[in-house]
Amino acid sequence: xxxxxxxxxxxxxxxxxxxxxxxxxxxxxxxxxxxxxxxxxxxxxxxxxxxxxxxxxxxxxxxxxxxxxxxxxxxxxxxxxxxxxxxx
Numbered sequence: 001x002x003x004x005x006x007x008x009x010x011x012x013x014x015x016x017x018x019x020x021x022x023x024x025x026x027x028x029x030x031x032x033x034x035x036x037x038x039x040x041x042x043x044x045x046x047x048x049x050x051x052x053x054x055x056x057x058x059x060x061x062x063x064x065x066x067x068x069x070x071x072x073x074x075x076x077x078x079x080x081x082x083x084x085x086x087x088x
Contacts, residue, residue, distance in 0.1 A: 002075070003058060004074045005057045
């Protein structure tokens, strides 16, 4: 499932809200010891917005618990998005 937005700005505002709700950035951990390793890989954002052929913007939909304050979107299926994505 994806979230579809009319403008890049609304997609980016949704990204900001999702990132806050997911408490990003997430600091990397050593898989063996479980200790934090701040100088290692971090997850810094939920997703990057992409534009479809009709000029709409989309991002993957996170779990409902991360959707607090996310507005102005339409839910679409993966099949609908893949059929209508700009190739770069």
